[in-house]
Amino acid sequence: xxxxxxxxxxxxxxxxxxxxxxxxxxxxxxxxxxxxxxxxxxxxxxxxxxxxxxxxxxxxxxxxxxxxxxxxxxxxxxxxxxxxxxxxxxxxxxxxxxxxxxxxxxxxxxxxxxxxxxxxxxxxxxxxxxxxxxxxxxxxxxxxxxxxxxxxxxxxxxxxxxxxxxxxxxxxxxxxxxxxxxxxxxxxxxxxxxxxxxxxxxxxxxxxxxxxxxxxxxxxxxxxxxxxxxxxxxxxxxxxxxxxxxxxxxxxxxxxxxxxxxxxxxxxxxxxxxxxxxxxxxxxxxxxxxxxxxxxxxxxxxxxxxxxxxxxxxxxxxxxxxxxxxxxxxxxxxxxxxxxxxxxxxxxxxxxxxxxxxxxxxxxxxxxxxxxxxxxxxxxxxxxxxxxxxxxxxxxxxxxxxxxxxxxxxxxxxxxxxxxxxxxxxxxxxxxxxxxxxxxxxxxxxxxxxxxxxxxxxxxxxxxxxxxxxxxxxxxxxxxxxxxxxxx
Amino acid sequence: xxxxxxxxxxxxxxxxxxxxxxxxxxxxxxxxxxxxxxxxxxxxxxxxxxxxxxxxxxxxxxxxxxxxxxxxxxxxxxxxxxxxxxxxxxxxx
Numbered sequence: 001x002x003x004x005x006x007x008x009x010x011x012x013x014x015x016x017x018x019x020x021x022x023x024x025x026x027x028x029x030x031x032x033x034x035x036x037x038x039x040x041x042x043x044x045x046x047x048x049x050x051x052x053x054x055x056x057x058x059x060x061x062x063x064x065x066x067x068x069x070x071x072x073x074x075x076x077x078x079x080x081x082x083x084x085x086x087x088x089x090x091x092x093x094x095x096x097x098x099x100x101x102x103x104x105x106x107x108x109x110x111x112x113x114x115x116x117x118x119x120x121x122x123x124x125x126x127x128x129x130x131x132x133x134x135x136x137x138x139x140x141x142x143x144x145x146x147x148x149x150x151x152x153x154x155x156x157x158x159x160x161x162x163x164x165x166x167x168x169x170x171x172x173x174x175x176x177x178x179x180x181x182x183x184x185x186x187x188x189x190x191x192x193x194x195x196x197x198x199x200x201x202x203x204x205x206x207x208x209x210x211x212x213x214x215x216x217x218x219x220x221x222x223x224x225x226x227x228x229x230x231x232x233x234x235x236x237x238x239x240x241x242x243x244x245x246x247x248x249x250x251x252x253x254x255x256x257x258x259x260x261x262x263x264x265x266x267x268x269x270x271x272x273x274x275x276x277x278x279x280x281x282x283x284x285x286x287x288x289x290x291x292x293x294x295x296x297x298x299x300x301x302x303x304x305x306x307x308x309x310x311x312x313x314x315x316x317x318x319x320x321x322x323x324x325x326x327x328x329x330x331x332x333x334x335x336x337x338x339x340x341x342x343x344x345x346x347x348x349x350x351x352x353x354x355x356x357x358x359x360x361x362x363x364x365x366x367x368x369x370x371x372x373x374x375x376x377x378x379x380x381x382x383x384x385x386x387x388x389x390x391x392x393x394x395x396x397x398x399x400x401x402x403x404x405x406x407x408x409x410x411x412x413x414x415x416x417x418x419x420x421x422x423x424x425x426x427x428x429x430x431x432x433x434x435x436x437x438x439x440x441x442x443x444x445x446x447x448x449x450x451x452x453x454x455x456x457x458x459x460x461x462x463x464x465x466x467x468x469x470x471x472x473x474x475x476x477x478x479x480x481x482x483x484x485x486x487x488x
Numbered sequence: 489x490x491x492x493x494x495x496x497x498x499x500x501x502x503x504x505x506x507x508x509x510x511x512x513x514x515x516x517x518x519x520x521x522x523x524x525x526x527x528x529x530x531x532x533x534x535x536x537x538x539x540x541x542x543x544x545x546x547x548x549x550x551x552x553x554x555x556x557x558x559x560x561x562x563x564x565x566x567x568x569x570x571x572x573x574x575x576x577x578x579x580x581x
Contacts, residue, residue, distance in 0.1 A: 103561045196541045210540045239547040240540065308524045319501060326502075328574050333567035339576050340502065348504030356503055357513055360494065361520060363501040374524070379537030381530050386538055419519050435541020461542070 002027035003166040004484060007075055007223040010169055011067040014074045021057035021074025024169070025050055025118055028076045031166045035487040040142050041152075041162035043081055043122040046088060050076070050120035057116055065116075071226060073116030078168040080159050081122045082129055083214070084203035085109050092205050093125040093137040093155075096325050096350030098332035106203020107235045108172060108214050115230045123158030123171060127352045128322065129179055129207045131155050132424055135415050136354040143411070144187060145485040147449050150408040153183030156217070160187035163217045164452075166488045170227055171217045176207050177310050178403075178428025180215045181440040185403035185454020188442045188483065190224045190471075191217050195462050196435035197242035199228075200235030208317035209240070211310075211432040220481045221441060221472040225249035228464060244462060252465035253472040257291045260470060263298035263396035268427060274406040280444030280453040281402045284474065288400065291473055298392040298399065302384045306430040307422055309385065312365050312378035313433070319362030325350065357418060382433050389434040393460045398470050401427050403440040403454030427456055437464050441471050442480035452483075492521060 002024060005013070013019045029047060036042055057074040067073045079085055082092050084102035086109075091097045105113070112119055126136035134142040134157035142157045144150040145165040152161040156173030160183035163171050173180045175193035184191025192215040199214045206212060216227035229250060234243040264285065289295050327333040327346030334349045336342035351359070365374035392399060404424060414421045431438040436458055443455035455474070459467035475481050494514040498505050505513065559572050568575040 098565075098567065100565050103557055103564065197544075236549060240542075240544065242542060242544070302530065305527055305530050308526045311520065312524060312527070323502075327567065328576055330565035331567065335577070337577060339579060342577055343502040344499075344504040347502055348506075351503065353509075353513075356498075356505070356509070357516060357520075359501050359503060360497050360513060361517055364492065364497045364517075364521075367497065367500060374527075376537055377527055377530075377532060379539060380532035380535040381527055382538040383535050384530065384532070386541065418516055419523055422520075433541075 003031045004488065005169070006219045007169045008226065010075055011071070011073065014061065015067050021054040021061065021118060022051070024074055025054040025076045028168050035145070035165050036167060038143065038148050038487060039145050039161050039165045040140050041123055041158040041165065041167060043091065043124050043139055043158070044089060045121045049087070050118055053118040053120070057118060060116065070116030072112060072230060074118065075116070075170070076118045076120055076168050077112055078121035078123055078162055078171040079109070079119060080156050080171065080173040081125050082174055082205045083109060083172060085119060089122060090205070091122070092129070093127045093139065094350065094352065094355070095138045096331050096346070100331055104203065107200035107237060108231045109203065111230050111233070121168065123162055125158055126155035127355050128205070128318070129155040129174055129176055130318070130354050130358055132182060132421050133157065133414070135411065136352055138352050141411060144408045145487050146188060146451050147408065150410055150451070151186070153186035153408065155179040157183045159217045160184050160189055160191065163187070163189045163219060164485050164488060170223060172214060172231070173217060174204055174212055174214050175432065176211045176314060177432050178425045180217065181403050181428050181438055181454070181456060182425065184217055185440040186408040186452065188452030188485065189217050189219055190221055190439065190441045190481070191215065192224050192228050192439040193431065193437060194228055194232060194464060195437040197240055198437070198462065198464070199231045200233070200238040200241045202235055202237040206321040208314040209321060210317060211314060221468060221475045222250065222253060224439065225253060225468045225472070247465055249464055249468050252469045254469060255473050255476060257288065257293040257470060257473045260293040260398070260466070261396040262288060262293050262295045262470070263392055263399040264295060265303070265399060265401055266297050266299045267301065267303040268401050272405055273402065276446045277402050277404070277406060277453050281455060284443040284455050285400060287477060288470070288474055291477060293470070296396060298396055300388040300392060300430065302381065302388050303430060305381050306385055306433060307426060309378045309381045309433060310429045311361070311422060312374050313382060315358045315362030316366050316375050317362070319359045319366060322355070322359055354418065385430055386434040389436055397466050398463070399458040401456045401458070403427060403456040407446045407451035407453055431458055436461050437467055439467060439471060441475055442483070444480060445483070492518065
């Protein structure tokens, strides 16, 4: 049952020569063969390339290289279909990229390869990361490994489902308004959105450049801390990357919460929360208190504006970023009599409904006569939302909330009503607007059917150490992270 | 939103829509826009806009030539290319 181990347990086994990198990869591939027909987390897997990487890792291990030098040596890690991996397909869950093959590696892929990881697979997602369920993928809907009649969350639904189903030891996704934390919560794994600028976005296909951040999915907090450490750091190829040293996130896992102050957000304690989610999060807060942290109420008075602000800023940035899909430089093309017609036909045929909806909304809020009323106003409200967090963090070290208002919903339940789908991101969205760090970890299950519930922890800008310390202390005092889904 | 014209905005966005799509998107976007109207009640007087959570200014690198994708690599994913160039429909008669 190699595929059930955590990443850290696997590296220990490899270090003790109890298993090889090839065996670790084969355990993932066998699990994919066994369950991916049901879960459908992967769009494709280049087995030959993955096997060659694993064999190369085994050679290094035989030559005496250890995980002390390369912390991910021999560990299979899978990628969301939005990250460039040289020589591999990249589609962003869309038809418009056609047979695109990445000409280079994203910086995070380089970091992982340098750390010895076996980087493999293309994980399903909502088209261009726009969605909360993977139902907007142009290829297929990924299903929740805890209940395959339900969605895994999104947009990084393939990332979360594959980690929970034991098809990889960790995966890498992106989070623009909750696209890592929400699926992690709904699939019962750990997902981290680092502080804006902490991880290089070079090689990540841009959705909303001022909000996008790359982060890991893992089976426990230690793995998440380790992987965040590998992914982080200044990169001259990303002009928004912040030149700040990366501390030891694994070293921050002391288990000690004494003196830590945790905030509960007054504005989040209003109606609409599922009673089982409410009960699980309340119990988690009590547990955190019993571990020595002090819990106080904080106020984020502009929270009610977060979803509206997000859907102006994110769509405006998307309308500009996705202008590059023109049918000329790469991807699919539908011919036209002139370049304008070629552009419009290609984009009309190549983009799915949600992407069209958002590009059109973003174009509208930026258009002449509406810019001030929508986009500029949203940027000002963004300042208020960010200031709310900075004020709250004068009083507390971290904020705790539910990750999502409900557990995983049924396939099709919200697909017809985009606004309802947007409102399911209510707890995760403001973190990206403020640029702070956040994560989700398991804090319980609903009774029937048994579905995971996620606890969200929000930290100060570059406050990952405190966030991980809190998450790890809580996790280790519970058994939630050791629960495995039926197909896992 | 009475003045929201989906046909016009889709043209600005260079997305060809079928009449069906136009109708569906128009009504969905109408709902989303009325939700977004909420922002009008926020008091933003005297508030500076935020474009980036951590704005870095004048990020440059030394003006030195570095290796980049070759012409062949840059064209490899193009739907149509010839003689080292992208092919587009005629622009001038």
